[in-house]
Amino acid sequence: MMINPFVRRCFVLSLGVCGVTLLGCAQEKPVTPPTTKAVGKATDAEKTEATTPSEATPETTSNQMTASADKDATKASAEVFLGSPELTAGIPGEGPLKVDQVQAWLENSENHLPLEIVLPLGLAVGSSQVQGIADNLMTRAKIELGRQLYFDTRLSADNTVACASCHHPDEGYAKHTQFGVGINGQMGGRNSPVSYNRILSGAQFWDGRAASLEAQAVGPIQNPIEMGNTHEKAVETVKGIAGYEMQFKVIFGDEGVTIDNIGRAIATFERAIVTGPSPFDYYEAVRPFLAMKADDLESLKEDDAESYAKYQAAKAAAEAHAMSASAIRGRDLFFSERVACTACHVGANLADEKYHNLGVGFGEGIDKPDLGRFEVSKDEKDKGAFKTPTIRNVALSAPYMHDGGLKTLEEVVEHYNKGGNSNQWLSTKIKKLDLKPEEKADLVEFMKACTGEVPKVERERLPE
Ligand code: HEC
């Protein structure tokens, strides 16, 4: 089994006293084995995929053949913390990827082990909602191939646009322009959403028209105003690059380079991009203890030294990544019945994955609003409804909303405060809020405190 150099402290803690379960990982030394795991069950095709490395010994091969859900299969799968930068560091070395470097990488059978993933503190609450990895196993080799494709402008018709052009690591995995800008400077009518934390998300796009991340990933390649290519030409281009061709052969077997396999690789890379613990998450971990009476904490100290030590660790972590008093007030408003942002921004990724009409893009002078989800479902109630985006790291990805029409988080809060833009399909959950100025500021502070680190990603190192 692969030794993971990126170790974190993980804990699951059930407290009889206040009836809470805490769970999570903080970056540091390992104490107990991580406890939230998700691993795909190998399908037949995937099993072949995992055993393809040409140099795999018979022994490794039989290990890898074992379905990873199997109890004895610990040797067959490697446990990793998603967010660990080594997963996205690229094939070791400098400059354009050489064929012999790709070869050596592919020959290392560890790179083909299905990964048993552990989510970071915060997102870990959603471990049971992980999407897509049963059908598209995560391996280091597949993440790495997807990384290369994500940054490769050669997938576009004129070699100028990559996925990263509109979902850039330096722009919060989105783009600071109102609309995505594709080849020849063309623009659509929607803002680029973020491409991280997709592992907890099913249907993709603002209107959910792609059923999976895999299906989404192949869309932009042949969208005339994005990458402007055809799938056939993109496949041909990728096949013509020796370093790619080799990787597809080993990772996907005889199928090699197909548009679907390009989608599978890119989706796997995107699933490896997760937001790490934010001040909000550290605060949530310690919050149940903060609510405990001094007496109860004292009894905990006496009766359960282990839990008490964990409380102290959570407290220290929360202090090291402190939420301001304003952010804490904002958090309470966000979760309150009165303001109820959590009516929609809920769960580990602070997004319900559902569609709502907030009246964005409705208003005077607009005769043809974007009808969003309605165009997909043809259901009247979906008119003007869009998928709830995540609040995680949202401070990094302005402008906001499906039309990129709101430039700051302050403007977003103002939109909610006035009860959205009225229209006949407005969500019943959207009401005038009458927020005081300091409450608005607190909500913004809270959203800023939802910022956690994303893994460092190699952007160069593409096959020659
Ligand atoms: C020209 C800019 C542009 C390029 C290039 C581009 N995207 Fe996008 N992306 C967008 C826009 C705009 C949307 C929203 C479109 C919509 O919802 O109709 C989007 C949506 C998405 C989503 C959905 C996120 C969600 O919350 O539902 C994902 C994931 C994504 N893109 C990944 C990719 C990948 C992978 C590539 C490369 C294959 C790519 N994008 C290329 C602009 C772009």
Ligand code: HEC
């Ligand atoms: C009825 C469900 C609902 C409620 C309640 C709600 N939101 Fe939203 N939120 C959404 C949807 C849907 C969008 C995208 C709407 C669009 O683009 O048309 C969104 C967008 C956002 C965005 C922009 C994110 C981005 O990436 O563009 C922020 C920030 C946000 N909401 C914060 C809040 C805050 C703060 C509250 C509470 C005051 C709140 N939301 C309440 C559903 C909701």
